[in-house]
Amino acid sequence: MTTPTMTNEPWRWTIAETAEKLRAKEISAVELTQAHLDRIRAVDGAVHAFLRVTADEALAEAKAADERLARGQDLTPLTGIPLALKDVLVTEGITTTAGSRFLEHFVPPYSATVVKRLRAAGAISLGKLNMDEFAMGSSTENSAYGPTHNPWDLDRVPGGSSGGSAAAVAAGEAMGTLGSDTGGSIRQPAALTNTVGLKTTYGRVSRYGLIAFASSLDQIGPFTRTARDCALLLQHIAGYDPNDSTSADVSVPDYAAQLTGDIKGLKIGIPKEYFVEGTEPGVVKVVEEAIATLKTLGAEFIDISLPHTKYGLPAYYIIAPAEASANLARYDGVKYGLSLRAEAADLEDAYMRTRQAGFGPEVRRRIMLGTYALSSGYYDAYYKRAEQVRTLIRRDFDAAFAQCDVIISPTSPTVAFKLGARVDDPYAMYLSDLFTIPANLAGICGVSFQGGFSEGLPVGVQLLGKPFDEGTILRAADAFQRVTDYHTRWPNLAAAAKPKGATKAKKAGGKK
Numbered sequence: 143m144t145t146p147t148m149t150n151e152p153w154r155w156t157i158a159e160t161a162e163k164l165r166a167k168e169i170s171a172v173e174l175t176q177a178h179l180d181r182i183r184a185v186d187g188a189v190h191a192f193l194r195v196t197a198d199e200a201l202a203e204a205k206a207a208d209e210r211l212a213r214g215q216d217l218t219p220l221t222g223i224p225l226a227l228k229d230v231l232v233t234e235g236i237t238t239t240a241g242s243r244f245l246e247h248f249v250p251p252y253s254a255t256v257v258k259r260l261r262a263a264g265a266i267s268l269g270k271l272n273m274d275e276f277a278m279g280s281s282t283e284n285s286a287y288g289p290t291h292n293p294w295d296l297d298r299v300p301g302g303s304s305g306g307s308a309a310a311v312a313a314g315e316a317m318g319t320l321g322s323d324t325g326g327s328i329r330q331p332a333a334l335t336n337t338v339g340l341k342t343t344y345g346r347v348s349r350y351g352l353i354a355f356a357s358s359l360d361q362i363g364p365f366t367r368t369a370r371d372c373a374l375l376l377q378h379i380a381g382y383d384p385n386d387s388t389s390a391d392v393s394v395p396d397y398a399a400q401l402t403g404d405i406k407g408l409k410i411g412i413p414k415e416y417f418v419e420g421t422e423p424g425v426v427k428v429v430e431e432a433i434a435t436l437k438t439l440g441a442e443f444i445d446i447s448l449p450h451t452k453y454g455l456p457a458y459y460i461i462a463p464a465e466a467s468a469n470l471a472r473y474d475g476v477k478y479g480l481s482l483r484a485e486a487a488d489l490e491d492a493y494m495r496t497r498q499a500g501f502g503p504e505v506r507r508r509i510m511l512g513t514y515a516l517s518s519g520y521y522d523a524y525y526k527r528a529e530q531v532r533t534l535i536r537r538d539f540d541a542a543f544a545q546c547d548v549i550i551s552p553t554s555p556t557v558a559f560k561l562g563a564r565v566d567d568p569y570a571m572y573l574s575d576l577f578t579i580p581a582n583l584a585g586i587c588g589v590s591f592q593g594g595f596s597e598g599l600p601v602g603v604q605l606l607g608k609p610f611d612e613g614t615i616l617r618a619a620d621a622f623q624r625v626t627d628y629h630t631r632w633p634n635l636a637a638a639a640k641p642k643g644a645t646k647a648k649k650a651g652g653k654k
């Protein structure tokens with residue numbers, strides 16, 4: 143169905159405007175889904191955001207969505223919208239790898255709660271997205287299936303660990319995606335790819351069916367191109383789930399209704415510890431300009447201090463690996479995925495062979511770190527101390543939020559770095575999450591949105607919010623987007639795109 147208002151590139155539309163076009167029958171869900179499958183075919187050879195494209199299932203879901211739209215009943219803003227999922231979310235009957243060789247052939251018998259909720263809303267899943275193995279990393283280079291490339295510069299990383307989720311939205315391969323954030327894995331890749339990424343409050347979104355990395359830190363959240371779209375996705379994944387004992391029984395507000403465009407009198411804290419040496423001047427400049435813009439909209443700024451910030455990274459790299467070492471103990475060659483039992487001499491040999499063959503180097507490093515930190519004799523010195531530091535960081539935020547409504551900072555100290563630049567230097571890689579980790583330790587929410595560009599590469603601005611106050615940080619990001627156009631800019635993938643009907647993918651590495 144073609145109307146004069148329909149462009150041939152519906153993948154450029156926002157979810158909010160597409161929902162209206164679907165209702166007005168300007169486009170069908172099948173056409174919309176096909177347009178995204180075509181876009182994936184054209185650019186994903188160069189971007190490699192997807193590990194698996196489930197075209198048949200997507201088109202079947204689109205057909206069902208069209209029937210629902212035709213009936214005009216039970217519609218949500220997500221009915222007929224093509225989305226995609228980080229491969230850390232289990233999907234019934236569809237291989238789910240968490241970016242690991244270990245789970246190369248793992249077909250889950252059930253779907254994550256968030257997957258079920260999106261399906262119930264009528265959303266369509268285009269497939270599963272690339273990620274650092276078990277969500278450990280900041281560049282997606284730790285994926286066992288090869289890295290994802292940043293659509294803004296194919297020689298650079300998209301961030302991580304949800305690099306596939308970020309790149310897919312940035313490249314127009316999906317209208318929105320889900321990722322997970324344990325120490326920054328939604329916000330940092332959002333910043334590096336010019337997308338919006340929301341880390342939800344701990345307990346806001348069910349983790350049932352999220353393959354665990356560090357259970358006290360992991361949260362699921364959306365990637366989109368606008369704050370409004372982010373609110374629409376959040377609306378459908380948020381809320382209590384009896385299957386997740388850490389899910390919070392806190393009512394879910396109408397997020398879209400909170401996007402009033404009005405931030406007059408909103409008190410925004412500027413933490414001096416987040417404006418430190420080492421952050422690229424181009425990044426600082428963008429954040430300062432964003433502050434100026436928010437000021438013109440009536441926001442009020444105050445200087446605040448989060449004195450324990452510098453202990454966030456070290457505490458995280460005790461707590462996260464400790465929890466990971468426990469969570470990953472289940473991958474023993476008996477219960478899940480890969481098994482080299484048949485070749486082993488005895489049980490211990492079976493564990494050793496399977497885990498050595500199944501896990502990549504970063505995952506092994508974390509298991510070693512975590513097991514060491516939890517071992518008797520060291521437990522008090524490392525794990526217990528890190529948990530005490532965590533409490534201090536939480537109190538920093540409590541004190542700050544007594545003075546202000548939200549906190550502003552850069553999301554990442556740098557723009558997207560070159561592929562390979564940090565793979566041999568884990569510490570440099572870990573520093574990517576300096577500004578994102580404290581929010582996970584404290585359990586609060588945070589969003590990264592498009593603040594501008596530095597040397598042609600996207601810069602993200604982070605807003606941290608009080609627990610369960612996603613509405614306020616989204617309201618501020620939305621107000622910013624109403625007066626700026628950074629979020630409407632697209633990477634130029636024309637050189638990398640495969641011409642229609644071509645059989646071979648062009649080599650990645652094409653420049654803008």
Ligand code: GLN
Pocket residue numbers: 277278279280302303322323324325326327328355462575
């Ligand atoms: N980059 C951090 C890490 O490697 C955070 C990862 C995440 O949030 N999943 O642990």
